[in-house]
Amino acid sequence: MKKAEATRLNILHKAFELIYEKGYQTTSVDDIIATTQVTKGAFYYHFKSKDDMGLAIINDILKPTFTNSFVKPLQKEKNPLDSIYTLMYNLLMNNEFLKVEFGCPASNFTQEMTPWHANFSKVLDELTNEWIETMIAIIEKGKKSEFINKSVNAKQVTMFIMSGYWGIRNFGKLENNKNAYLPYLKELKNYLNTLK
Amino acid sequence: MKKAEATRLNILHKAFELIYEKGYQTTSVDDIIATTQVTKGAFYYHFKSKDDMGLAIINDILKPTFTNSFVKPLQKEKNPLDSIYTLMYNLLMNNEFLKVEFGCPASNFTQEMTPWHANFSKVLDELTNEWIETMIAIIEKGKKSEFINKSVNAKQVTMFIMSGYWGIRNFGKLENNKNAYLPYLKELKNYLNTLK
DNA sequence: CATAGAAGATACCATTTAGTATTTTGCAAA
DNA sequence: TTTGCAAAATACTAAATGGTATCTTCTATG
Numbered sequence: 001m002k003k004a005e006a007t008r009l010n011i012l013h014k015a016f017e018l019i020y021e022k023g024y025q026t027t028s029v030d031d032i033i034a035t036t037q038v039t040k041g042a043f044y045y046h047f048k049s050k051d052d053m054g055l056a057i058i059n060d061i062l063k064p065t066f067t068n069s070f071v072k073p074l075q076k077e078k079n080p081l082d083s084i085y086t087l088m089y090n091l092l093m094n095n096e097f098l099k100v101e102f103g104c105p106a107s108n109f110t111q112e113m114t115p116w117h118a119n120f121s122k123v124l125d126e127l128t129n130e131w132i133e134t135m136i137a138i139i140e141k142g143k144k145s146e147f148i149n150k151s152v153n154a155k156q157v158t159m160f161i162m163s164g165y166w167g168i169r170n171f172g173k174l175e176n177n178k179n180a181y182l183p184y185l186k187e188l189k190n191y192l193n194t195l196k
Numbered sequence: 197m198k199k200a201e202a203t204r205l206n207i208l209h210k211a212f213e214l215i216y217e218k219g220y221q222t223t224s225v226d227d228i229i230a231t232t233q234v235t236k237g238a239f240y241y242h243f244k245s246k247d248d249m250g251l252a253i254i255n256d257i258l259k260p261t262f263t264n265s266f267v268k269p270l271q272k273e274k275n276p277l278d279s280i281y282t283l284m285y286n287l288l289m290n291n292e293f294l295k296v297e298f299g300c301p302a303s304n305f306t307q308e309m310t311p312w313h314a315n316f317s318k319v320l321d322e323l324t325n326e327w328i329e330t331m332i333a334i335i336e337k338g339k340k341s342e343f344i345n346k347s348v349n350a351k352q353v354t355m356f357i358m359s360g361y362w363g364i365r366n367f368g369k370l371e372n373n374k375n376a377y378l379p380y381l382k383e384l385k386n387y388l389n390t391l392k
Numbered sequence: 393c394a395t396a397g398a399a400g401a402t403a404c405c406a407t408t409t410a411g412t413a414t415t416t417t418g419c420a421a422a
Numbered sequence: 423t424t425t426g427c428a429a430a431a432t433a434c435t436a437a438a439t440g441g442t443a444t445c446t447t448c449t450a451t452g
Binding site: 003004007036039040041042043046047 | 427429430431432433
């Protein structure tokens, strides 16, 4: 029971890497079993289909990672504006898991699978909503503790900020470098200051 | 020479629609010739390969449309802040060419083709840069004509705004409705007001 | 009208794809 | 040690893919 779980996770991790780099559709099951050194029999023993594995990647790999890297850091600092800026800075500049040339895995999946794969849309929506709700919550909290102006609309600000993150990832991917990240981050800081 | 050009454009337009909806990789040449009612011989008479056609779509269809819908409107009004907001509002809420559930074609192409198809990246980068440069220019102009605060950094603001647009498209796609567009647009207006 | 070349039609190919059927191995409990 | 099942290996299939070779039809110009 232990070894089997290991091969399953091995498949998921390696497949995630491949899909993050090349995309879901262009990563074939044959690609995956070639790089994992796992046979097709083993693959289809662990997963009913390619899509079944794709969903497992999101649920078992992406979701926990996302929670750790995107959601939890939001709750670390007292001033939510600091939390938000630090999060974005770290995600874009420091996170060694996320590569500039491959964009954001959650965003890539959304772009590629939505709107045609309803199951994928669903779990991706859950993923995203966790992030949204957390950011809304810390902004509301920040309004109460006077870090943020009472007139600020938390939902609006959240959507505005998160859109920016997803969008700037696209620029990084397109230009294959982090040059675009810097002006974005500077202006994000300016914008956050207007919320005080 | 006239009829041939018509079939060529017919292929490009229909293929663009299919790819905009389903993605490039999942749209097969067989799909395209089926919906265009054009035979494979005709298809490969006009295009060396599928990728050759893909590039033609960007250069001959997407680029002109993009210039008309994204770039030119930026130069219409005297106050660049008005131009920007009106552009975004129209792109998201009124443009009948862009469908919320399918996202932004330029963004979709970027996500799917970059970084593995260098030729695609190149033309998409040109496309994007035209938009960036134009927005920077009108902001600089706006600073001179006192519509915009002199302390504003045009490049920063441009990257910040455009990221937001690309990102919010992703939200619309994910949720398959325009609900997320409204808070985004409201906050965009707030943000633009801070640049005065 | 004649005809050359542009434009399009048809049938096919080699490869790749996701998925399956069948067999073999490993290992834990009786 | 035997047995039973979990896990993995092997060999295959049908369908779809991008692309090509060859043939036919249309059309502009002399």
